Structures are given as C-alpha cells and as structure tokens.
Amino acid sequence: MSKPDIRNFCIIAHIDHGKSTLADRLLEKTRTIEKRNMIKQVLDDMDLEQERGITIKLHAIQMIYTSPEKKEYIFNLIDTPGHVDFSYEVSRSLAACEGALLVVDATQGVEAQTISNLYLAIDNGLEIIPVINKIDLQNAMVDEVTEQIIELLGCKKEDIILASAKADIGTELILEAIVNKIPPAKTETDKPLRALIFDSKFDIYRGVVVYIRVFEGSIKEGDAIKFFFSGNTFTAEEVGVLRMGRIKSHIINAGDVGYLIAGIKDVNDTRVGDTIFKINQPVSEPLPGYKEVKSMVFSGIYPSSTEDFENLRESLAKLKLNDAALTYEPETSVALGFGFRCGFLGMLHMEIVQERLEREYGLTIITTVPNVEYRVYKTNGEVILVDNPSHMPEPAKIDYIEEPYISANIITPNEFIGNLMKLANERRGVFLSTNYVDAKRVDLHFEFPLSEIVFDFYDKLKSYSRGYASFDYAFKDFRESDLVKLDILLNGDSVDALSTIVHRDKSFDWGKRLCSKLKELIPKQMFEVAIQAAIGSKIVARETISAMRKNVTAKCYGGDISRKRKLLEKQKEGKKRMKQIGSVEIPQEAFHAVLSLN
Amino acid sequence: MSGIYIHIPFCKRRCNYCDFFFTTNTKLTDDFLRSLSIEIKLHSATFPELTFDTISFGGGTPSLLGGENIANIISVIRNNFNISEDTEISLEANPEDLTGNKIEELQRSGINRLSIGVQSFIDSELKFLTRHHTSLQAEDVVKRALDTISNVSIDIIYSLPSQRFEDIAYSISKANELGVKHVSAYTLTFEDKTLLTKQETEGKIIRNTPEHEATLYETVACNLSTLGFRQYEISNFAKQGFESRHNKKYWELKNYLGIGPSSHSFIHSKRWNNVKNLGLYSEMLKKDELPVENLYELTNEELKSDFIMLALRAGGVCFDEYSRRFDNSFLLTYKTVIDNLVRDGFAGKSQDNFCLTSKGYAIADEIIARYF
Ligand SMILES: Nc1nc2c(ncn2[C@@H]2O[C@H](COP(=O)(O)OP(=O)(O)OP(=O)(O)O)[C@@H](O)[C@H]2O)c(=O)[nH]1
Ligand code: SF4
Ligand SMILES: [Mg+2]
Numbered sequence: 001m002s003k004p005d006i007r008n009f010c011i012i013a014h015i016d017h018g019k020s021t022l023a024d025r026l027l028e029k030t031r032t033i034e035k036r037n038m039i040k041q042v043l044d045d046m047d048l049e050q051e052r053g054i055t056i057k058l059h060a061i062q063m064i065y066t067s068p069e070k071k072e073y074i075f076n077l078i079d080t081p082g083h084v085d086f087s088y089e090v091s092r093s094l095a096a097c098e099g100a101l102l103v104v105d106a107t108q109g110v111e112a113q114t115i116s117n118l119y120l121a122i123d124n125g126l127e128i129i130p131v132i133n134k135i136d137l138q139n140a141m142v143d144e145v146t147e148q149i150i151e152l153l154g155c156k157k158e159d160i161i162l163a164s165a166k167a168d169i170g171t172e173l174i175l176e177a178i179v180n181k182i183p184p185a186k187t188e189t190d191k192p193l194r195a196l197i198f199d200s201k202f203d204i205y206r207g208v209v210v211y212i213r214v215f216e217g218s219i220k221e222g223d224a225i226k227f228f229f230s231g232n233t234f235t236a237e238e239v240g241v242l243r244m245g246r247i248k249s250h251i252i253n254a255g256d257v258g259y260l261i262a263g264i265k266d267v268n269d270t271r272v273g274d275t276i277f278k279i280n281q282p283v284s285e286p287l288p289g290y291k292e293v294k295s296m297v298f299s300g301i302y303p304s305s306t307e308d309f310e311n312l313r314e315s316l317a318k319l320k321l322n323d324a325a326l327t328y329e330p331e332t333s334v335a336l337g338f339g340f341r342c343g344f345l346g347m348l349h350m351e352i353v354q355e356r357l358e359r360e361y362g363l364t365i366i367t368t369v370p371n372v373e374y375r376v377y378k379t380n381g382e383v384i385l386v387d388n389p390s391h392m393p394e395p396a397k398i399d400y401i402e403e404p405y406i407s408a409n410i411i412t413p414n415e416f417i418g419n420l421m422k423l424a425n426e427r428r429g430v431f432l433s434t435n436y437v438d439a440k441r442v443d444l445h446f447e448f449p450l451s452e453i454v455f456d457f458y459d460k461l462k463s464y465s466r467g468y469a470s471f472d473y474a475f476k477d478f479r480e481s482d483l484v485k486l487d488i489l490l491n492g493d494s495v496d497a498l499s500t501i502v503h504r505d506k507s508f509d510w511g512k513r514l515c516s517k518l519k520e521l522i523p524k525q526m527f528e529v530a531i532q533a534a535i536g537s538k539i540v541a542r543e544t545i546s547a548m549r550k551n552v553t554a555k556c557y558g559g560d561i562s563r564k565r566k567l568l569e570k571q572k573e574g575k576k577r578m579k580q581i582g583s584v585e586i587p588q589e590a591f592h593a594v595l596s597l598n
Numbered sequence: 599m600s601g602i603y604i605h606i607p608f609c610k611r612r613c614n615y616c617d618f619f620f621t622t623n624t625k626l627t628d629d630f631l632r633s634l635s636i637e638i639k640l641h642s643a644t645f646p647e648l649t650f651d652t653i654s655f656g657g658g659t660p661s662l663l664g665g666e667n668i669a670n671i672i673s674v675i676r677n678n679f680n681i682s683e684d685t686e687i688s689l690e691a692n693p694e695d696l697t698g699n700k701i702e703e704l705q706r707s708g709i710n711r712l713s714i715g716v717q718s719f720i721d722s723e724l725k726f727l728t729r730h731h732t733s734l735q736a737e738d739v740v741k742r743a744l745d746t747i748s749n750v751s752i753d754i755i756y757s758l759p760s761q762r763f764e765d766i767a768y769s770i771s772k773a774n775e776l777g778v779k780h781v782s783a784y785t786l787t788f789e790d791k792t793l794l795t796k797q798e799t800e801g802k803i804i805r806n807t808p809e810h811e812a813t814l815y816e817t818v819a820c821n822l823s824t825l826g827f828r829q830y831e832i833s834n835f836a837k838q839g840f841e842s843r844h845n846k847k848y849w850e851l852k853n854y855l856g857i858g859p860s861s862h863s864f865i866h867s868k869r870w871n872n873v874k875n876l877g878l879y880s881e882m883l884k885k886d887e888l889p890v891e892n893l894y895e896l897t898n899e900e901l902k903s904d905f906i907m908l909a910l911r912a913g914g915v916c917f918d919e920y921s922r923r924f925d926n927s928f929l930l931t932y933k934t935v936i937d938n939l940v941r942d943g944f945a946g947k948s949q950d951n952f953c954l955t956s957k958g959y960a961i962a963d964e965i966i967a968r969y970f
Contacts, residue, residue, distance in 0.1 A: 526944070526964060549812035551964040552832055552911075553787065559603060559848050559862035561904060562869060562892075568907060571967035585968075 006074045006185040006255045007178050008213070009129075010058075010093045012121060013103035014111035014470060015082030018133040020044055020055050021165035022103060022174075023079045029171050030063035030075065033244055043079045048355055055081040056352055057322070058089040058199060060096075060211055060257055062241045065175055073179055076257040082113055084472060085346035088293045088325040091120055092272060095290065096198045096213035096257060099127040099182030101174065102153075106132050106140035110148040110437060112411050112472035118152065129177050130155060136164035148438055185255030186215075192281035193217030193225075195252075195260075196289070197274045202318040208264035211242070211257070212276060215287060218253040219260065219276070228275040228286040234262035267317045272324040293325045294475055295343025296404075297350055297454050298387040300331060300368035300497060301357070302339030304576065308363060309338045315361035316340060319353065326353055331388060335497045335581045336366060341388055344370075347455060366579055368497040369594045372451045375402040375478045390496035392485045395536055402478035404450040407432075410461070411443050412469035419464040420444065427452035428503070447476060451501075455595055486511055486540075488518070489532040490584045500594055511541040517593040522586055524548035529584055599682065600645075600865070601652040601847040602675060604634070605858030606660040607876055614728040614793035615755070615786060619860035619874045620658035626876060630858075631667060633880040635674050637857055640888055642678035645865065648853060651682040652844035654689075655709075661691035665703030672708045686711055686843040688749075693731040693739040701739075701746045711842075712743050713782070716752040719772040720765055723758055727786075728793075740776045749840060751780030756818055757811045758786055759803045766814055767821055774825045779840035783818045784833050785811065812960065819956045831912040832959050849912035851905050851923075859889065868895045898924070906970045911962055914953020928952065935969045 011019040020041035027033045033042060043059040044050055063075040078093040080086075094100065100121040104114055121128060130149050135142055142162060149160055161177060163170030199211040212219075219225065223236045238261040240248040252258040264270055273290035277283045303312045313330075320326050327343035344350040350370060357363050373387040377399040386392050408429075412420055424431060428449050435443040448457075453473065461469050484507050488498035498518075502510050511533030518531050522545055533541040553567065578585040607620040608627065653675060655668070668689070675681065688711035689704060696714070704712070718724050719733045731739075743750045752773055756766045773781055788795045788805065797803045806814070819829055827835035831849060834842065847854045848864075856863040859879040862871045870893040873879050882889040896904065902924050909915040920928040929936065929952075936952055939945040944958035944965060954962060 526961060526968075527942070548961055548964060550808060550815055550960045552960060552962040553785075559854055559856055559864060560871070561848065561862070561864070561908065562894075565904060565907070568963065568967055571963060575967055 005071075005179075006076065006187070007099065007182045008076045008078075008097045008185050008255075008257060009099040009101060009126075009178060009182050010078040010080055010090075010097045010121075011101045011103060012080055012090060012094075012117040013082050013133075014105070014108070014113040014117075015054065017082065017103045017105040017108065017111075017114070018165045019082065019103050020079055022101070022131070022133060022163070023059075023061075023077060025165050025168055025171045026075075026077060026175065027061065027063060029175060030065050032061065032063045037244075047359065048352060054083060055079060056083075056086060056089075057081070058093045060093075060199070060242050062243055062257065065179070067176070067179060074256065075178060078257075080117075082117075083348055084113060084116075085344070085349040085352075086325075087113075087116070087120075088345065090117055091124075092198045092290055092324065094121055094124040094126060095196060095288070097124075097126060098185060099129065099178065101129050101131050101178075103131050103133050104145055104149060106134045106142055106145050107137050109141065109145045109441070110152060110411070111470035112409055113470070115152065115409070115411075115443075116472045116474075127182050128153060128155075129174070129181055130160045131163050131170070131174060132160060133163050133165055135162050135169065136167040144438065144440075148441075151438065187253060187255040188216045189218050189254045191216035191254070192283050193219055193223075193276065193278045194283055194287055195219060195276040196287045197227075197270065197272050197276065199272060199322070199324075200270050201322040202267060206238075206261050208261075208267060208270050208321060209246075210260050210262075210264075210270055212252070212260055213257050214252050214254050216254050217278070217281070218251055219278075220251040224279040225262065225276050226279050226282075227269070227271075228277060228283075229289075230269055230271055230274060232264075232269045233279060234264060237261050237263055267321050270321060290324075293345065295325075295327050295387075296346055296372065296450060296475070297344045297370045298341055298373060299344070299350055299370040300333060300336065300339050300388065301328070301342050301354070302333065302336040302366045302368075302497075304364035304366055304579070306337050311361075312340070312357070312363055312365065315357055315363060316342075319356055319361070323353065323356075325349065333368070333390070333497050335495045336368070336579060339366075343387070364577065366588055366591060368591050369500055370455070371501060372404055372454060374404075374483070374501060377401070389485055389499040389501045392499075392501065395484075400480050401483045403481045403483060405447050405476045405479050406450050406453065406473040407476045408446045408448055408453065408471055408473040409443055410446065410469055410471040411437060411441060412465050413441050416465040416469060417442065417444070420461070420469060423460055423464050424448070427457065448473075449479075449481065449503075450475070484535050486514070487534045488514065489530075489534060489539075490586075491527075491530055491582060492532075493582050494534070495581055495586075497591060498593075507535055508540050511535070514593060515541045515543040517596065518590055519543040519545055521590040521593055522584070525584060527583060599651040600648045600853035600855065601654065601844050602650050602679070603844070603854060603856045603858075603861055604653065604655050604660075604671065605856065605861040605872075606655060606657040606663060607859050608657065608662050609659045610662070610730065611728075612793075614797070615789070617789040617792050618658065621876055624662065626880075627663070627667075629880055630876065631671070633883040634671060634858060636883040636886070637888070638671075638674050638678050640883070640886065641855065641857070645853075645855070646680075648855075648865075649680040649682055650685065650855075652686045652688070652847060653681075654687075654844040656690050659692050659695065660689050661695035661700070661704075665700070665707040668704060668709065669707035688713055688842065688844060690715065692729075693736045696739045696743065701743055705746055710747065711749040711751070712747050713751040713753065713780075713842075714740060714743060716740065716769075716773075717755045718758075719769045723761075723765065723769075726758055727755060737772070737776060740773075740778060744777050748779070750778050751782060751836075751840075751842065752778050754781055754783045754818075755786050756783055757806050757814050759806060761806070761814060763814065763817050766817055770818065770821045770825070774827075780834070780836040780842065781822060781827060782834050783822070785815065815960055816956075819959070823956070829956060829959065832962060834912075846912070849908045851901070851908060867901060868893060870894065903970065907966050910954055910966055910970070911959075914951045917950050917952070932969070939965065939969070 013019045059079045065073045065075050080090040080093050161170050161173050194216045195212040195214040197210050203209050226233045239252050241258045275286035316328050325345050328340040331341040376384050379399050430447040432445040482504045484504050486500050487494045515531045515533050528547045529545040531543045532539050609620045687708050689709045690713045692715045716736045721733050822835040829835050853865045859876050860874040870890050873889045879889045940947050945954050
C-alpha cells in the first residue's frame with residue numbers, strides 16, 4: 001500500500017484579510033468538520049480569539065483531501081495570526097511547511113504584513129500560492145490587487161486564485177493548487193528520527209503537549225527520545241495527529257505533523273525550535289530551529305495579593321509553553337512587592353498575556369507602565385541594559401543613554417503622505433525613502449525610536465489615514481538620545497512602578513499630563529493626596545486630591561444587617577483590585593495612566 | 599436581654615423615597631392581625647430561655663392601627679414570651695395619625711416611647727418628600743406627645759436636593775426647642791424603583807454633590823451635639839438616657855425576634871427574615887407554618903465582622919465584650935490600625951472602648967471596608 005501524499009502549508013496574510021475564514025472553508029470541503037458543528041473561524045478556539053475576532057495563536061489541523069480523481073492526500077494546515085505582535089507564531093509555522101497560501105483582501109490590497117509575512121515565507125523557501133479573497137464584496141478591486149501581487153511576486157496573472165472565503169468561491173481551485181503546486185513532503189522514514197517542536201501547550205490532565213513536524217524517520221509510542229538542546233530524555237507515551245481534537249495514531253512518520261505527550265511535567269523542559277531524536281539513533285545535527293525573538297516592550301506583572309506570587313510564577317511558565325515570544329524574569333518593586341519583568345512583542349501581545357493570566361489561570365494581577373529597553377553607558381565605563389525605569393542609575397553616574405530604533409514601512413494611499421509625514425515628525429521619525437507599490441500607493445520607509453511607536457502609534461496612524469495606512473517594523477539599532485527619568489511621588493514617596501523614561505523635550509508636558517490623569521484615576525482617600533512629577537529632585541508638576549469627607553450609608557436598615565453587609569463586601573471587593581502604596585490606594589488603571597495620555 | 603420587632607405592613611400612600619415593604623390595602627388589617635397572633639403563638643415555645651425588654655412597632659405605619667389593636671398585640675406578646683418589667687415599648691407614628699386623643703390611647707395600650715416621622719419642619723420640604731402633614735401639624739403633635747409620653751424621638755431626612763445649611767439647621771433647632779429627646783437623622787437616599795429615583799433619572803431633580811452632602815451631614819452632627827444630643831450611632835442622636843434601647847440591640851449584636859412580613863431576626867447566631875408578601879405570610883400561618891426564609895447561621899468570622907461593623911457604626915467596640923465573644927484581643931489584632939485611626943482623629947480610644955469620632959462616622963464605610 002502506498003502512503004498518501006502529504007502537503008504541509010500555512011495561511012499567511014495581513015490582519016483580517018480572511019485567513020481563518022478560508023481555513024473554515026477548507027475544513028468544510030474536506031469534511032474535517034461537519035457543517036452543523038461549524039462556527040465562524042472555528043480554529044480560533046480561544047475565547048479571546050472569538051471575542052476579539054482575531055487570531056492570536058497558530059493553529060495546526062490535519063485534513064484528508066480526496067481529489068476529483070479520487071486520490072487521497074493528507075493536508076496539514078496551519079492557520080496563522082496577521083497582527084505584527086504575533087509574527088513569531090507565523091515564523092514558527094513556516095518552518096513546519098513547504099508551502100503557503102498568501103491571502104490578500106480584494107478591498108484592501110497589499111498591506112504591510114502582506115509583504116513582511118511573504119518575505120518570511122520566501123526566506124523559508126516556501127512555495128507561494130497567491131489568493132485574492134473577499135471578491136464577493138462590492139468594493140473589491142480585483143484588477144488593481146492583481147497588479148499589486150504580480151508586481152510583488154513576479155508571478156503570472158493565471159497563478160492568482162480569485163476567491164471568497166465567505167461565499168465559498170474558489171475553494172476547489174485552492175485545494176487543487178495545494179496538491180499541484182506545493183511540493184509533497186519528503187517521507188524519509190528510514191533515516192534516524194529528527195522532529196521539530198513548533199509549538200506546545202499545557203494540558204491539566206496530560207501535562208505538556210508538544211506539536212511537532214517530523215522531518216526524517218518516525219516516532220512511535222514507547223520510543224525513548226531525547227531533546228537536542230535541553231538534553232532531557234523521555235518516553236513517548238502518546239503520539240497522534242491533530243484533527244478537531246487530538247487523535248491517537250501510535251506513530252508519526254516523516255513528512256507529517258502531529259502531537260507528542262511524553263510525561264513532561266516540568267514546563268521548562270520544553271523549548272520551541274528544539275529537535276527531537278531517538279536515544280538509540282543519535283543525530284549530530286539539530287534541525288535549523290528558530291531565532292530567539294527580541295522583546296520590544298517590557299512591563300512588570302505583579303500579583304494583586306502577595307501570596308499569589310508562586311502561583312503567578314507557575315502560570316507564567318505554563319503560559320510561556322503556549323506563547324514562546326513571552327519572556328519573564330523575577331523582579332521586585334518597592335511599591336508592588338515581588339513580581340516579574342515581562343517582555344512582549346508589542347502592546348497587543350502584552351494585553352493578551354494579561355488577559356490570559358487572569359482568565360486561564362484565575363489570577364488578579366497588576367501591570368506597570370510598559371517601556372522599551374535602554375542601553376546605558378555609565379561614567380565608570382560600564383554598559384548596562386535597563387528594561388525597568390526604576391533601575392536607571394542616577395544622572396551623575398550616566399555618561400549617555402541609547403534607545404532602540406526600529407525601521408518601519410508604512411504603506412499608504414498617496415493622499416495621506418502629508419499627514420503621515422507630520423505624524424512621523426511628532427514621533428521623532430527619520431524619513432528615509434519612498435517606494436511606489438502601484439500608481440496610487442506608496443511604501444514609506446522611516447526610522448523611529450521604538451518608544452515613540454510602540455504605545456499608541458497604530459491608532460494615530462489609522463486616524464491620520466482614515467484607516468487606510470498599515471505599517472510594519474523591525475528592530476534596527478540603539479542610538480544616543482537625550483532621555484530623562486520622570487518619577488511620580490504620592491504624598492512625597494516616589495512610586496517606582498509609575499516611573500517612566502521620556503525625551504527631555506517632552507518631559508515637562510508629560511509630567512503635567514500624567515499628574516492630572518492620575519488625579520482623575522485615583523479615587524478620594526481618607527487623606528489628602530499630593531501627586532507630584534519630578535525629574536531628579538526637581539518637581540515639575542503637582543496635583544492634589546482632596547480628602548474624602550463622607551462615605552457612609554446613613555440609612556436605617558432596621559434589623560436587616562445582611563443588606564448592609566452585602567454592600568460592604570462589595571466595597572471590599574473593589575478594594576482588592578487596588579494596590580496599597582504607603583497610605584494611598586491606587587487602582588489598577590492608574591499604572592497605565594501613561595498610556596491614555598494622548 | 600432581647601428585643602421584639604413587629605412589622606405593621608400598611609401605609610396610606612407611598613412616600614416618593616420609600617422602598618419599605620407595605621401595602622395600602624387596609625382591608626387586610628383584620629386578617630393580618632389574626633396571622634400576627636398565630637405567629638407570636640407559634641414562636642412562644644421556641645425561645646423559653648430569652649427574656650425581652652424591648653418591643654418595637656415599625657412599618658409601614660403602625661400608627662394606622664387603633665390603640666385597642668396595639669394593646670391586643672402587646673397582651674398576646676406578654677402571654678407568650680418572658681417580658682421584663684420595665685420593657686421599652688416604642689411605636690413609629692406619622693403626625694397625621696396622631697389626632698384627637700390617639701396619643702393617650704396609645705399610652706394606655708402600653709406604648710412608652712414614640713418615634714414620630716416628622717422628617718422636616720419646613721413645608722416645602724415636606725411637600726417634596728410627598729409627606730401628608732404640615733410643619734404646624736408636626737409641631738403640635740410633637741408638643742402633645744411630649745406632654746403625654748415624654749420619651750419622644752423624631753425622624754429627620756436631610757440632603758434634599760439643593761438643601762441649604764440653614765434649612766437643616768432650622769429643623770434641628772425646632773426639634774430642640776420643642777424638647778424632643780432623640781433625633782434620627784437620615785440622608786435622603788435614592789433607592790431602586792422609587793419615584794424619587796425615577797425623577798432623578800428623568801432629570802427632574804439633581805442629587806447633591808458628595809461635597810455638599812458631606813457638609814450637610816457635618817451641619818447635622820455639629821448642631822445636634824452643640825444642643826446636647828450625643829451621637830451614639832451614625833444617624834442617631836439622643837439626650838442623656840434617651841437612647842433607643844431597641845435599636846441598640848441591632849448594633850450590639852443582641853438577639854432580636856422579628857414578627858410580621860419582611861421583618862428580620864437574629865437569634866443565637868442565626869439570621870433569617872419573614873417573607874415579603876402579605877398574602878403568602880397569612881397563608882403560611884393559616885397552615886401553622888412559620889413564614890421564614892433565608893435562614894442562615896453565621897460563622898464565627900462573620901459574627902466577628904458583623905460585630906465590628908455594627909459596633910463601629912454605633913457606640914464602639916467594647917474590648918471586654920469582644921474578647922468574651924471571640925476569645926481574642928481586639929486591641930492586639932488591630933493594633934496599628936487603631937493607633938493610626940486615633941492619631942488621625944478618625945477614632946478615639948479609652949480604657950475599655952474604641953469608637954469612631956464624628957469625622958470617622960462620616961466615612962465609616964470606608965474605614966470598615968478598608969481596615970476591618
Ligand atoms: N465579505 C467577505 N468577508 C470575509 C471574507 N473572508 C473573511 N471575511 C470577513 O473578514 C473578517 C476577518 O476574517 P478572518 O478570517 O478572521 O481574518 P484573519 O485573516 O484570520 O484575521 P487575523 O487572524 O486576526 O489576522 C471577518 O469578519 C470575516 O467574516 C470574504 O471572502 N468575504
Ligand atoms: S410612611 Fe414611612 S413606610 Fe410608609 S411610605 Fe412613607 S416612609 Fe415609607
Ligand atoms: Mg485568523
């Protein structure tokens with residue numbers, strides 16, 4: 001019996017161009033999922049993904065495709081996220097595939113992550129199948145988008161599939177193109193096992209589950225295996241393929257994708273990008289693996305109540321299994337106690353991690369103002385990296401400070417160039433060059449300090465371009481800047497978790513706005529609270545919150561004490577979400593005051 | 599010593615701010631009185647160990663009942679419970695009901711304390727509160743009540759929308775001039791489903807700012823204490839020896855038995871309430887069933903926190919009482935909190951007691967939620 005042909009591919013695109021919806025159609029056509037069980041973007045199986053309508057995680061799933069000639073194929077599909085903050089999920093998916101469907105929204109055309117994800121796929125040597133999606137829409141610009149894709153890929157018009165994932169147009173053509181264009185996976189089962197870990201997660205019943213692509217050899221239940229980099233050894237307890245759930249298959253052969261459960265209890269034993277081999281068939285070379293990702297944004301995460309610290313540590317470890325781009329290290333704050341300094345790829349990533357910690361792990365956490373990482377040259381010749389403003393050495397010990405710069409591409413219709421130049425100027429951007437995508441759209445190339453684009457740049461970009469511009473960025477280098485540390489004092493005590501690093505030119509204005517924002521966010525207390533902003537020992541702004549004068553229900557409840565008790569319990573609940581700093585209670589939102597300044 | 603509360607669930611009309619349980623269908627009075635007797639009798643054997651030294655008629659409007667009815671209820675109670683010699687028997691009355699020789703009638707029936715729902719001595723305010731008496735009527739009734747019963751309290755409602763300080767000061771000095779012995783002063787609150795709240799949502803009236811409300815509260819507390827009324831609970835002020843013995847049962851976590859629909863009870867660490875539906879109440883009693891719901895035994899922790907909460911809202915935590923009840927020291931458990939609150943003028947401490955000051959009372963909810 002000949003083994004079925006295997007095709008491993010992923011779907012890549014700019015955010016919202018319809019990847020997950022297209023995956024729905026493929027799953028439906030191949031009867032991987034019954035129509036009656038179908039929900040929209042069925043692979044987005046996290047509550048957060050469904051609620052927000054975006055993909056956050058890569059999702060691998062296997063389908064059996066029967067061609068019109070009645071030949072069976074195994075398709076291993078990986079749906080990927082489109083948002084920049086999750087690009088690490090995309091790059092890991094690519095390494096497990098031989099081909100990619102590049103989806104472009106017919107109403108939007110080529111956008112920033114269309115290009116960046118395409119380049120990633122080309123770098124990985126993947127075969128690209130271009131698909132123009134959403135052609136059912138009135139405002140589809142099929143001809144223009146076709147031109148853009150031809151320009152970008154250098155392909156022929158006939159190579160591009162016109163489709164609508166929503167209206168199920170072109171699905172058969174896509175399935176056939178996968179068979180005909182994407183190279184079949186190599187099935188070198190006779191070689192020693194080499195399998196790549198591309199993802200993992202923690203299952204409360206089974207411990208660590210790893211997702212693997214077997215490149216050579218095969219892995220069976222009972223095999224004694226070893227992880228190349230971590231050096232740990234295990235016995236494969238269960239292996240199988242990924243359908244709508246995990247299906248045991250007892251063996252995974254070269255060319256295929258599946259999961260492995262090996263009694264891995266310690267979540268730190270697994271690392272994405274590691275290579276698995278058999279102990280009795282050692283290999284000398286690991287698979288290429290992955291580049292370490294570079295965190296762009298850092299923020300402290302602290303448990304709301306100190307006794308949850310260990311719980312938070314375990315939860316972070318489990319979450320990291322499923323979110324390889326997350327980094328964390330223990331730190332302490334005078335104001336908040338023991339917690340972790342966490343690194344994220346962007347603000348959305350940060351938000352998602354916070355929400356997952358609260359939802360999936362039932363924690364109540366406080367997060368501090370996010371910031372980028374600085375390189376500080378001290379007067380004694382030492383060079384240190386500072387990812388927490390409160391660790392900034394005192395000014396007298398600093399020779400100079402460098403901040404990270406990124407190189408950014410903004411794709412926009414011509415008419416918004418002027419607006420975007422203005423925005424770039426406000427954000428200390430350096431304009432480099434322009435490329436024409438087509439007659440109506442340009443690709444602007446800039447360099448920015450990372451700190452200027454990481455927080456609210458995206459919203460600004462959208463509002464300056466009526467939603468049309470998109471952008472993509474990558475770390476460039478560190479450059480010297482005139483930066484100062486801005487401290488916030490509450491009743492005279494500096495609150496380390498509220499310190500920020502800002503450009504000197506913006507510091508006064510920043511301090512003023514921060515104080516007045518905090519005044520809005522911090523509720524009245526039993527005492528007057530003075531809020532001050534300071535640079536070194538110099539106070540640059542001040543606000544006062546007057547003391548609370550009445551907070552009591554002076555109503556007769558007769559003997560109905562339970563009602564009174566319930567009201568009080570509610571107030572106490574509210575207080576749990578506050579952090580006590582000195583004598584001042586600060587609500588969680590206050591630690592993010594900086595973010596809502598603009 | 600324990601207390602008995604009797605809920606009389608009838609009013610002529612509903613005042614715009616009120617969310618208490620009652621009905622305006624006074625035809626049900628006889629049926630209700632029969633049910634009430636059954637309830638009292640059903641309870642008679644339940645707590646033989648308790649002796650009661652307060653009986654309090656509340657509502658609704660107990661003054662809608664005639665003296666005979668009241669006398670009757672009191673006698674059923676006396677026949678079924680251990681009632682102490684010098685029991686405080688108080689009754690809430692609305693001024694418009696105390697006409698003719700009603701006050702004498704009530705006195706003859708056994709009432710020895712009257713709490714009169716005056717609310718204000720200013721006509722426009724009474725009108726705003728949809729009350730059915732005038733300020734002159736109120737003055738007259740209070741005078742006559744004092745002549746007959748002497749232990750007279752009045753209710754005052756303050757913080758009416760854009761109320762001026764002189765308005766509330768006027769009502770207070772009027773009360774003092776008349777010679778009342780006790781004042782309960784409540785903030786006007788906007789309860790769900792009241793006409794008042796509806797008016798507010800429709801934008802017809804505007805609530806006072808917290809600042810203004812605070813100042814009015816301070817005016818009330820300060821004026822009353824200047825006049826010799828001691829604040830012995832957040833909303834209650836009394837001349838020496840005229841505190842409400844019954845209300846103190848609630849605040850000192852003493853046993854009290856509620857009778858009548860929607861009344862609340864607390865006995866031997868258990869709380870419960872009677873059903874809030876007159877029809878159901880009577881129906882159950884006809885079948886000799888107690889109309890009880892939400893019966894719940896408090897844990898030691900809950901008792902402790904209720905004890906502290908209630909004590910802080912009233913006369914303070916008595917250290918001996920606390921250690922007797924909970925077998926540990928209040929002073930040691932809350933040492934830092936106590937010291938800080940005393941230092942900052944929110945509370946005072948004596949040899950045997952820790953209590954809030956007037957400044958502390960004003961933010962009692964904050965203090966309790968934050969520290970206890
Ligand atoms: N009209 C129309 N709408 C579509 C089509 N395909 C997708 N959509 C809609 O476009 C939106 C985004 O679709 P998704 O499938 O979630 O897009 P995605 O590329 O997976 O998004 P991310 O994973 O967040 O990057 C949804 O509202 C879909 O219903 C299509 O062919 N026609
Ligand atoms: S008289 Fe008292 S119980 Fe009756 S409606 Fe008015 S406030 Fe409420
Ligand atoms: Mg998606």
